Amino acid sequence: MRRMILLLNTVLLFGMFGPAAAQDSLPPAPYAYRQLDDPQQEAAAQDLMETLRCLKCQSQSIADSDAPMAGDMRHQVRIRIAAGESPEEVRGWLMQRYGDYVSYKPAVSATTWPLFAIPVLLILLAGGILIRRMRGRA
Structure with missing residues (x-):
């Protein structure tokens, strides 16, 4: 009986924390830590990333945070800026997706x-x- 309870507890523990550990072990998005080739686009992306809040850390901008979610958000900012979107369009998209809280400069x-x-x-x-x-x- 004790073995069964121990086995059940182990299964429940891995069932609850396994997905979170698996998510953190995924490789970062390509542009999470790599800058854009165009210096003007990278400067625009950096300026925007300084004004966006990391949803996991909540006290850091996505430019400063090492959280995987912040890396994904940096990737999205960079690829959207590289695709020709303006920083305000990217901010609007992120606010629509994550809510007003994501922006340090709410409208x-x-x-x-x-x-x-x-x-x-x-x-x-x-x-x-x-x-x-x-x-x-x-």
Whole structure:
């Protein structure tokens, strides 16, 4: 009985973590670590990659991250730039695919407007409170 439980636990463990380990063992995408031949296109790709967030690391840009997903995203950026797409078209495609969170420079939209409005409202509120206190002391 103990052998059966041990075997079942082993199977479950490999079943849960096996796919994740297999994904990390895949070779990186061709342009994950290789630059484009055209220096202008590579510069445009680098500038764009600095403004895109790694979805796995979340605190690094895809230019700085060593995560396999960031490598795949760098590959996509480079091949799309090499194909003639503008950096904003590539950003739009990635945002459509992964959501607004992928961009460090989100566009104002129906879902992101609070990100822009709330700080302004807080500054106005703080300014109003300061003005009332200054008037009260005078």
